[in-house]
Amino acid sequence: MIKWIGFDADDTLWKNEEIYLRGRREFFKVLSKYGIQPQDLDSMDDFEVENIQYYGYGVMSFVLSMIEIAIEVTGEQIHPGDIQQLINLAKEMLTEQVEVFDDVVPLLEELSSEYPLLLITKGDLLHQQRKISMSGLTHFFRAVEIVSDKTPDTYQHILDQYQISPGNFVMIGNSLRSDILPVLQSGGWAIHLTDHPTWSHEDDSLAIAHPERYLKVKGISQIADAMETLMYLAP
Amino acid sequence: MIKWIGFDADDTLWKNEEIYLRGRREFFKVLSKYGIQPQDLDSMDDFEVENIQYYGYGVMSFVLSMIEIAIEVTGEQIHPGDIQQLINLAKEMLTEQVEVFDDVVPLLEELSSEYPLLLITKGDLLHQQRKISMSGLTHFFRAVEIVSDKTPDTYQHILDQYQISPGNFVMIGNSLRSDILPVLQSGGWAIHLTDHPTWSHEDDSLAIAHPERYLKVKGISQIADAMETLMYLAP
Numbered sequence: 001m002i003k004w005i006g007f008d009a010d011d012t013l014w015k016n017e018e019i020y021l022r023g024r025r026e027f028f029k030v031l032s033k034y035g036i037q038p039q040d041l042d043s044m045d046d047f048e049v050e051n052i053q054y055y056g057y058g059v060m061s062f063v064l065s066m067i068e069i070a071i072e073v074t075g076e077q078i079h080p081g082d083i084q085q086l087i088n089l090a091k092e093m094l095t096e097q098v099e100v101f102d103d104v105v106p107l108l109e110e111l112s113s114e115y116p117l118l119l120i121t122k123g124d125l126l127h128q129q130r131k132i133s134m135s136g137l138t139h140f141f142r143a144v145e146i147v148s149d150k151t152p153d154t155y156q157h158i159l160d161q162y163q164i165s166p167g168n169f170v171m172i173g174n175s176l177r178s179d180i181l182p183v184l185q186s187g188g189w190a191i192h193l194t195d196h197p198t199w200s201h202e203d204d205s206l207a208i209a210h211p212e213r214y215l216k217v218k219g220i221s222q223i224a225d226a227m228e229t230l231m232y233l234a235p
Numbered sequence: 236m237i238k239w240i241g242f243d244a245d246d247t248l249w250k251n252e253e254i255y256l257r258g259r260r261e262f263f264k265v266l267s268k269y270g271i272q273p274q275d276l277d278s279m280d281d282f283e284v285e286n287i288q289y290y291g292y293g294v295m296s297f298v299l300s301m302i303e304i305a306i307e308v309t310g311e312q313i314h315p316g317d318i319q320q321l322i323n324l325a326k327e328m329l330t331e332q333v334e335v336f337d338d339v340v341p342l343l344e345e346l347s348s349e350y351p352l353l354l355i356t357k358g359d360l361l362h363q364q365r366k367i368s369m370s371g372l373t374h375f376f377r378a379v380e381i382v383s384d385k386t387p388d389t390y391q392h393i394l395d396q397y398q399i400s401p402g403n404f405v406m407i408g409n410s411l412r413s414d415i416l417p418v419l420q421s422g423g424w425a426i427h428l429t430d431h432p433t434w435s436h437e438d439d440s441l442a443i444a445h446p447e448r449y450l451k452v453k454g455i456s457q458i459a460d461a462m463e464t465l466m467y468l469a470p
Binding site for chain 2 (some may be wrong): 024031054055056060061063064067068070071074076077078079080081083084087090091124125126127129146148149167
C-alpha cells in the first residue's frame with residue numbers, strides 16, 4: 001500500500017535539461033571561434049562526470065568543467081574574455097526562470113490531497129532552493145530534501161527520517177539512475193517518466209532490478225492513472 | 236532551560252579559514268606574475284560577497300570569484316594555464332584533510348551524553364558532507380543540517396522541524412553573522428567562540444540584540460564551563 005509519494009524536481013516537475021542544452025550551444029559557439037567543432041568535444045560528458053567527485057551536480061560543476069575543457073581543447077589559447085563569457089552564462093543559468101511542465105499543478109493538487117508528498121532533488125543547495133521557491137509548488141510538499149547524490153543510501157536515510165517503510169513509498173522521476181533504480185534497490189516503488197528530457201549520464205541503459213515494482217509513463221498526464229494501477233499492485 | 240545544542244562546523248569544530256587563507260596566498264602568487272600586489276585586490280571580499288547571491292558559500296564560489304577577479308585585474312591578460320592552476324587549487328581545497336580542533340572530541344563526548352546535538356553548517360552540499368564524514372564526528376550528532384545561509388528563518392525552520400522551543404536551544408559557533416545574531420533574533424541562546432579564525436564577512440562589528448542570552452568564550456576548552464553558566468541564566 002502506497003502511503004508516501006516522492007517527486008524528483010529537475011526535468012520531472014520543471015524544465016532543466018533544456019537550459020543545459022542551451023548552455024552547451026553557447027559553449028560550442030564560444031569554441032567555434034577557435035575552429036573547434038561540437039564533435040571534437042565528444043568526451044565532454046566524461047569530463048563532467050569525472051568532475052562530479054569534486055563539485056557534485058549542478059551549474060557550478062558544469063561551468064567549472066566547461067572552463068577546464070575550453071582551456072584544454074584550445075591548447076591554453078582561449079581568450080580570458082571568453083572565459084568570462086562562460087561565467088556570465090553560468091550566472092544566467094543560475095537565475096533562469098523556472099518553467100513548470102503542463103499538468104503538474106493539477107496533478108500535485110490531486111495527489112497532495114490524498115498523500116503526503118516529498119520533493120527529493122539533487123544539485124547545488126542554493127540554486128535548488130531558489131528554483132523550488134520560484135516554481136510556486138512548495139506548498140504541495142510535506143518536506144523538501146536537497147541531496148548531493150541519489151543512491152540507495154540517500155533514499156534509505158530519507159525514508160528512515162520520516163519513518164516510511166520502503167514498501168509504502170513510490171518515487172516519481174525522469175532519471176533511471178537517480179530516481180528509479182536506487183528506489184527499487186531500497187525496496188520501494190517507482191514511476192518513470194520516460195519521455196521527459198534527461199541528461200545521458202542520468203539515463204544509461206541500466207538493468208531494472210525489480211520490474212514488478214516499476215511502472216513507465218510517458219508524461220505527467222499519465223501519472224494519476226499509474227497511481228491507480230499501483231494501488232492494485234502494491235500489496 | 237537548555238534542551239538542545241547546535242554546533243557550527245567550519246572554524247568551530249575544525250579548521251577552515253586557514254585553508255582559504257592559503258588559497259588566497261596561492262592566488263596572490265599567481266597574480267604577482269602580472270605585477271599585481273595583494274593591496275591591489277582590496278575589493279576582493281566585496282567581489283566575493285556580491286557573488287554569493289549566485290553561488291552561495293563555499294569553495295566553488297571562491298574559485299569562480301577568483302577567476303573573475305583575475306580576468307578583470309589583468310585586463311583580460313591572464314594566461315589560461317594560470318586559470319587552470321586556480322581550478323586545481325579549488326580541487327585541492329575541496330579534498331583537503333579535515334583538521335579537528337583540540338579538545339573537540341572530549342567536549343562532544345561530554346555534551347552528547349547530556350543533550351541531543353545538532354550540526355548546522357552552511358556551504359556546498361557535497362563538500363560539507365565530505366568534511367563531516369572525514370571529521371569522524373558524525374556519531375555525536377542527532378542530526379546534521381546543511382544550509383545555504385544562516386538567517387533567523389533558517390534557524391526557525393530547523394527548530395520547528397525538531398519541535399524545539401527557541402528558549403531551549405543554544406547555538407555554539409565562531410561567526411557573529413551566521414551563528415550568533417540570527418539565533419538571538421530567533422529567541423535562542425548563543426555561545427560565541429571569539430578567538431577562532433573567521434572570515435571578515437562573517438564577523439562584522441554587528442550589534443548584539445540580546446546580550447543577556449549571549450556568552451563569549453575564547454576557545455573550545457571553555458565551552459563546558461559556559462554551558463554550566465547557561466544553566467543558571469536560562470530560566
